Amino acid sequence: MNRTGSLYEPGNSLFHRLDGAVKLCLFAIWTILTFLFLDLRVFGVMLALGVILLVTAGIPFKRIAFLFWIMIIFTVLNSVFIVLITPTFGTRLTGTNTPLIPLGYNTINAETLFYVLTLSAKYLTLLPITLLCIFTTQPSEFAASLNRIGIPYKIAYAVSIALRYIPELTAEFRSTLHSMQARGMGISKEDGKLMQRFRNLSAVVVPVLQSALHRIDSVTNAMELRGFGTQKRRTWYSGKDMKSLDWMMIGVSVLLFGLGLWLRLKGLGPYWFPF
Template sequence: MSKTGSLYVEGNSFFHRMDGAVKLILLLCWTVVTFLFLDFRIFAVMLTAGIVMLLTTGIPLRRMSLLFGILMLFTMLNSVFILLLTPRFGTSLTGSDTPLIPLGYNMINQETLFYVLTLSLKYLTLLPITLLFIFTTHPSRFAASLNKLGVPYKMAYAVSIAFRYIPDLTQEFRTILNAMQMRGLGISRGDGSLWRRLKNLSLVVVPLLQSSLQHIESVSDAMDLRGFGTGRRRTWYMGTVMSIADKLVILLCVLLVGLAIFLKLQIFRGFWYPF
């Protein structure tokens, strides 16, 4: 957790200096382009470009390990469910059927396996840009940028609070979990069956919700005491001015989406299957 109480990691890279709203536009455009295609080649190029951009920020890999692990777990579970529930789905996309792995009740074919690989790469393509946005965007600067784009400042400030509260919620979860483990709550291997450990882990939810509600009430009272929301406009201590580089990035985003739409309509129209 950074000194700001958020996931933001201090730095002086190009993306750290970039306006928060511009990074949001980049993330949205990247997401739109990603979901336009179902082509392994496109995703390979985008993933490589995203990794290069992420590495230029200098963010320690250990800071990103948790979010990376969560996405990898989601991707693996999604792939397994597709292969088990629709083992021949790839045939509907390619028109061919190449049996590969027997399941007893059905057969996973080569087409579905390649489809799952392409879909997994599609999700991974979003990871570098998402991590870049999360770890290089200061909550206060981001809220100011949103307000500058026309988003009501109350909504912008709510986004800022959400960014700040994620690490606090994580720390509170760990604190409650450690306290309950000291009282004999078993969630580790050797403390019973998997179902028993999951049931014990679910007991953390109630005190976590109570603690969260107390935090919300405290923040709400503090904002009311300071007269938040009484004015139609407000100033921002950490507001920034959009630079020429930021405007060029917006232009590149527009060109990227335009190029992607053209390629989708003219060249990469459907699912790419090389075999």
């Protein structure tokens, strides 16, 4: 967590200079294009572009490591479950069957493995753009941008508070967990059976949730004392006007969206199997 108490990582990259509303527009178009296709070639290009943008943003890996590994673990587990539960699912998409790995009750074929690879690439394609939007946008600036594009400022401010307090809750969870571990109540395999570890984890989660609720109550009272919500409109300290770079990126994103739709209509969208 940086000194601003948010996930924002200061920098001067392309994404750092973009307006929050533009980043939201790019994220929406990127997500639509990702779910519009089921083609590994398309995902390979999008993933490479996303990784390049993420690297040029200069965000330290230790800042994004937690979300990165969560996505990797989710993708791996999802792939394993698909392969074990439906080892011949790829045959439904291709009409061919190339047995590879016997399981006893069935045989995993090459079609299913390639489908799992394609699906994993689909999920991972969303990772770089998501990390960019989270770690290159100040919460207050993002809220001001949301309000400027028509979202009620109450909702925009709620999003800003959520982004600001997620790192604090994470740090408090870790601090509480370390305190419990110092008292011999860990959650690793060496600390007892599964149910015992689950009870130990509950003993950590409950006080953190109570602290979060207390913080929500304090923030709500402070906002009410300052008359938040009494006016139809409000000004923003971090609000900025859109610059030429923002309009240019909007134009580029619209062109990419149009290109994606054109490729989809030309038949590039359905599942692609090279063999």
